[in-house]
Amino acid sequence: MTDALLAITVLWGFVFIYAVMATMDFGAGFWSMVYINRDKTTATNVANRYLSPTWEVTNTFIVALVVALYSLFPKATYTLGTILIIPGSAILLLLALRSAFLVFSNIATEYRKPLTYISGITGIIIPGILISVLPITHGQAIDHVDGVANLDLASLFTSPNTYAFIGFAISSTLFLSSLLLADYSKVSREMHAYKVYLKDGQIFGPLSLAMAFLIMLTLRNEAPWLYDRMIADLPLLWLSIGFFLIAGLGLFLPSFADKGVRGMPRLAVVATILQYLVASYVYGKAHLPYIIYPEITIQEAFTDPNSFRAVFTTYIVGFLILFPGFFYFWRLFMNDKQYLRQVGEEKE
């Protein structure tokens, strides 16, 4: 594997982790808003309990992603920075409002409702704009004036492909987050909330699949080079659909472990994440070697070998140092059954 390929794989890994974490984060914020008026179910509390300790960690991943991009592929920075100024600024503005009001809503309890509405709504728009970076890198909406690349917003937002991506981002955000929250409430033994989230998963699952098909359909006209290369990996695309169906089983079948309970949310969560993994691998592989089609490739944009070695060393050392921290964090907030149940009971 060449160094450039290794670097783009690391980057892809970061994108994938951030995509999963952000999906859960923004989705949980949205559900916490949707169910805020239902006093009977504890759905909002479950969402908040997940969200409060995790949003900061999730946010750090987006910073890590940007840093990795310009440290590994510095020569793409100039073009990327220029074409992303509008969508990038939009994301930053929404993200700032969203994070701040999320924190405020937990502190200023009397104003919780309006504050939660601000963070919930801004939060659900963000994935839509984030994902629009993908169709931008396909290159159709980029104009060249005097050798400088510029984004043509009009052409970006008249393309059905862009909307397919946006629709997919929002529906899959709601899908994966509802699965995760279903699992989370089941572990906390909050069956009311569990049923609510399971039902949401049943609605948004098929919707996400439809959106994914829509992406492929529109991609065929708008970026045939990408479409053809993705179709070349057809077996993997089938595999991805297979994982999706397993997730469906996890949503509709009665549970093997707990008698009388419908659904195995843990299975659905894992299957869905695997589905994302496979699908995004196919997409990423087809996208290579282009960072921005057709002018910026990973080889051209790649950093200097000395810098790459140094950066890569810090990845390894950083991972070794951080891993115990992440593990402890996970155990404390996501896997401490006693804690989750106890909090669940207190709230009831």
Next chain:
Amino acid sequence: MDNVLIARSLFGTTMAFHIIFATIGVGLPLMILTAELIYQKTKNYEYVVMAKRWTKAFAVLLGVGIPTGTIAGVQLSLLWPGFMEVIGRVMPLPFQIEIYAFFIEALFMSIYVYAAERISPWLRVLSLILVALGALASAVLITNVHAFQGTPAGFRYENGQIVDIDPWAAFFNPGFAVTALHVAVSAYVVGAFIVASVSAFKMLRNEYGSRLYRFHQKALMISLVMGGIFSFLTAINGHAAAQYLHEYQPEKLAAAEGLFETQSHAPLAIGGFTDRETQEVKWGIEIPWALSFLAGNSFDTVVVGLNDFPEELWPPLFIHTLFNVMVFIGTFLILIALLGIAWKWILKKEQWPKFFLWILVLSGPLAIVAIECGWIFACTGRQPWVIYRILKTADAATSATNLGAISILFFSVYIILGIAVVSVLLYYFRKNTVLDDFERAENKGIPLYGSNS
């Protein structure tokens, strides 16, 4: 306005806003840690109440500090892509390592706040230490990029090409140690005097001798001791920072001091305004020979003046004022910390004079003003360079042209966040009084940290 000017204003405003929260975010954890340690030692729950209340304030401030930092980080690539291209190739390490510091801060902050009642005291202290270290490390690392802008190292620049890249040599550039230390100790100055401000204000609002008066007085004493120590260190190290300017960025020092002619026995100008036409500092006080001594520890030191450089490479001359304000505030803070400590511990007075408390109320905002002046001095004083003698700011800027409207949106969001954060802090502390927290701390059954979060 031309494009580069808008980009500079937008980025400068972002930084000026972020730095308020970032600096408090570095300084406050040390105060919390101090209170927590005093509590573990004395078991006087008043100290854990302090730690809790400061932690809440910290958590709210993080809600603005983190998103504005995210804006800063991404805006660097959006507005200065030419700069980040060089940084990405030569100086990626600080940003990279900073991510780990952010993770440590974020993980253990959540653990300290949301699991406070589930973990043992020593784990709590450990979490806090990691939060404080994470915040400190992120400040030191980001400052290192700024140091590199002033003293670039670790590569050779030939015919417009960057060759022979050594990222670790870039990391340990000559400005790193002195600059990072200055930023770190000055952040602790801010953390301490912010607490001093609030405590002094509360002492003014509560009757002398009351339980609350004494509580706030305890907090005030912690902050005066910490503030005194760190403002002293800041001044000493600031002196070293000025000497490093003398060595590496002489035109910045010359502009800071309003010195036009290269000379030994150079005078130090305090106050006043630099006049470009007459080449002198108007309405300032001159101390003969002092600048030479400050720059090189000897009156014979030759200090380079602005006339040795072409005028288009001069930094803006108003940085003289920014520098003076920073140094004046630094000196002033040392004095009031000493005065306060002497009042309580040498003169053994219990009651504080009102006018002195009012001065203390001003100390926190003054420390923030010093930070702002110091940074604008350091960044604007580097102009026209973004990387000293390598890359001009104008050449690093984005070629996108629609920056005006974007800037207005960012400014509006900063205003909204600024108003909201102050309102939320006021609301929270009005709702959860110190007495409420005393009650929670006395009754073992009620969680102190978990309350209302």
